[in-house]
Amino acid sequence: MKTETTALPDVLVITPARFGDERGFFSESWNRRTLRDAGVDLPEFVQDNHSLSHRAGTVRGLHYQAPPFAQGKLVRCGRGSLLDVAVDARRGSPTYGRWVAVELSFENGRQLWIPVGFLHGFVTREPDTEIVYKCTAHYDRASDGAVRWDSLGIDWGVDDPVLSDKDRAAPAFADWQSPFQCEGAA
Numbered sequence: 001m002k003t004e005t006t007a008l009p010d011v012l013v014i015t016p017a018r019f020g021d022e023r024g025f026f027s028e029s030w031n032r033r034t035l036r037d038a039g040v041d042l043p044e045f046v047q048d049n050h051s052l053s054h055r056a057g058t059v060r061g062l063h064y065q066a067p068p069f070a071q072g073k074l075v076r077c078g079r080g081s082l083l084d085v086a087v088d089a090r091r092g093s094p095t096y097g098r099w100v101a102v103e104l105s106f107e108n109g110r111q112l113w114i115p116v117g118f119l120h121g122f123v124t125r126e127p128d129t130e131i132v133y134k135c136t137a138h139y140d141r142a143s144d145g146a147v148r149w150d151s152l153g154i155d156w157g158v159d160d161p162v163l164s165d166k167d168r169a170a171p172a173f174a175d176w177q178s179p180f181q182c183e184g185a186a
C-alpha cells in the first residue's frame with residue numbers, strides 16, 4: 001500500500017497493494033490496520049455509496065453535507081475512470097477555495113481521502129464509469145448541499161457536462177456561505 005500527500009495537506013491519495021496472478025488480482029480495498037501502520041488513522045465509516053454514470057463527461061458535484069452530518073469520504077473508481085476533485089471549504093483555512101484533482105481509475109486502483117470540510121465532485125472520463133466511496137456520516141437529505149461545478153476555475157476537461165437538475169441550479173462558490181470552519185481559526 002502506498003500513501004501520498006497532495007497539494008492540500010489533509011487530502012491523501014491511497015493506493016492499496018494488488019496481488020496479481022493468472023486469474024486477475026486481489027486487493028484489500030480498505031484495511032484500517034494497514035493504514036494505521038502507515039501512519040494514516042481515518043475516522044470510522046458508516047455508509048458505503050456506489051453510483052454508475054452512463055456517459056463520459058458526467059459531472060456530479062460539487063457536494064457536501066452540512067454539520068452535524070458532514071462526511072469524510074474515501075473514494076475509488078470501481079469501473080472506468082474519472083477525475084476526482086476535492087475543494088477546501090473550511091473558512092479560515094490557509095487553503096480555502098483551493099482544490100486538487102486526481103485521476104482515479106479501475107486500472108490505477110487509487111483512492112482519494114477527502115476529510116470533512118471539503119466539497120467533493122468528479123467527472124467521468126469513460127462511459128459506464130462506477131464510483132464507490134465510504135462515508136463517515138449517514139446521508140441526511142436536509143443537510144445535503146451543492147456548489148456550482150464551474151465556479152472555481154477547475155479544469156474538468158469538459159465544457160457541457162451531463163448534470164443533475166440540482167447541480168445545474170447550485171450557487172457559485174463566491175455566492176455561497178460555507179458551513180465549515182477551520183479548526184483553530186477565529
Ligand SMILES: Cc1cn([C@H]2C[C@H](O)[C@@H](COP(=O)(O)OP(=O)(O)O[C@H]3O[C@@H](C)C(=O)[C@@H](O)[C@H]3O)O2)c(=O)[nH]c1=O
Pocket residue numbers: 049051060061063064073120121122138139164166
Ligand atoms: C448521496 C445519497 C443520495 N441518495 C438518493 C437521493 C436521490 O434520490 C438520489 C440521487 O442523489 P444525488 O443526485 O445527490 O446523487 P449524486 O449526485 O451522485 O450525489 C453524490 O455526489 C458525490 C459527488 C458525493 O460526494 C456524494 O456525497 C453525493 O453527494 O439518491 C440516498 O438515498 N443516499 C445518499 O447517500
